[in-house]
Amino acid sequence: MKTGCRRFKYTIFLFTISLISFHTFTDQPSVFALSIEKETILGRQFLGNIRKHYDFLDDDFVDGYINDLGEYLVRPLKTKHFPFHFYIIKDNDLNAFAGPGGHIFMFAGLIEAMDKVDELAAVLCHEIGHVSARHLSHRIEQSKKMGLATMAGILAGTLLHGQLSEAIITGSMAAGIQKQLSYSRDDERQADQLGHKYMDQAGFDPYSMITALRKIQEGQWLNIDHIPPYLLTHPVGPERMSNIETMLSTYTVKQEREETARFKRLFPFFKTILQAKYLEPHDAERLFNRELEKNPDSTIAHFGLGMVWKERAEYPKAIDNFQKALKRLPESLPVLRHLGEAYQLKGEDREAIEVFERALKIDSRDKASLYLQAMSFQNIEKYSTAIRIYERLTSMEPVRHEVFYNLGLSYGREDRLGLAHYNSGIYFKRVKKREEARFHFQKANELSDNDPSLKRRIKKEMKDLR
Secondary structure (H helix, E strand, C coil), X not given: CCCCCCCCCCCCCCCECCCCCXXXXXXXXXXXXXXXXXHHHHHHHXXXXXXXXXXXXXXXXXXXXHHHHHHHHHCCCCCCCCCCEEEEECCCCCCEEECHHHEEEEEHHHHHHCCCHHHHHHHHHHHHHHHHCCHHHHXXXXXXXXXXXXXXXXHHHHHCCCHHHHCCCCHHHHHHHHHHHCCCHHHHHHHHHHHHHHHHHHCCCCCHHHHHHXXXXXXXXXXXXXXXHHHHHCCCXXXXXXXXXHHHCCCCCCCCXXXXXXXXXXXXXXXXXXXXXHCCHHXXXXXXXXXXXXXXXXXXXHHHHHHHHHHCCCHHHHHHHHHHHHHHCCCCHHHHHHXXXXXXXXXXXXHHHHHHHHHHHHCCCCHHHHHHHHHHHHHCCCHHHHHHHHHHHCCCCCCCHHXXXXXXXXXXXXXCHHHHHHHHHHHHHHCCCXXXXXXXXXXXXXXXXXXXXXXXXXXXXXXXXX
């Protein structure tokens, strides 16, 4: 099982979390930081490099949860230099890091080790502290003679066993640049202090910083030979704990906020979906069955088994477990959403639509349920209804690419070819297939003579494409 002996192998990024000693700092960035525009470009290139070499955990609920939580935590920031984006990498390392341009990455292994959302918030707040203080941009600016694409490769290469960086620089030069990019002790202290402030303002328990650190240390020191030298310069356990405890001595417990309570309530479902999707199937099945042995009525265990069977395409078994989970929590949005999807995958779209209706009564703006419901209407050839839902989804940012793809198909089935080609063009533009996008926009333009509004939209999309 991947959660056994957790290793800190050399894939640790040089911006790994280390909750260490605290001093009082502000979140004002260095005046010598890389420009916002350049770091934004670097962030996109860096994200592209990470996507090429790592699988991201793909689930609407998990992705929505981690990004909603992240956005909630950054609300107190007086200045947001970038829009924040949060990602989960399907790897069992106990690791997290802040890349350039507001991109923050968590490894599934670290989340799987967390027992409560407060610990997850502690990790995220530390990384948000690095971004808000612009530590990385200051380090990069010191290497400004290097091109942004080269720098993006070096940053990603440090994470990927050095594969990318070795293609660009080698030997002592690589080591020198890695050392130059490493966070200083003051950087880490400031990120810790800011992280504590953000947790306090969001209503999470800052004491979770201690439990999160202990779990990271347990995994870290199991395989000390795999830790890069720059990590070994940080203060060790007792010093860290002492500093954290000193800072927490003045903390007073506050009344729990409604938003914080919601994240706590949904965390078990978030973690269960993550376990079902990132653990080996037999390991996940064994994990949830053990929980059922302790508690035969466990909602979370039945939900987890439903996820496992759905991933294995054993839809009747998945549906049975989701139904058992609903007996105790009949208004659980995550369970309803995945039950409806299991019906849909089984080819029972009318049953799926009924389940999605139940889910949307709980949250009428749940994008995943809306999208799946539209797909089921599309499957039973109720294209007008599907189009109405897809069009609604186009106004709910961020919009998944497949909304435009299916919107194009549905308009085509209704013989509304101008709109069909227009939406297909948007889909191909989004997935960076320029020639296909241009073809569909040109066809849409030819078919839209009686629709001046559509012609204007096509013209704008084609201008942006150029």
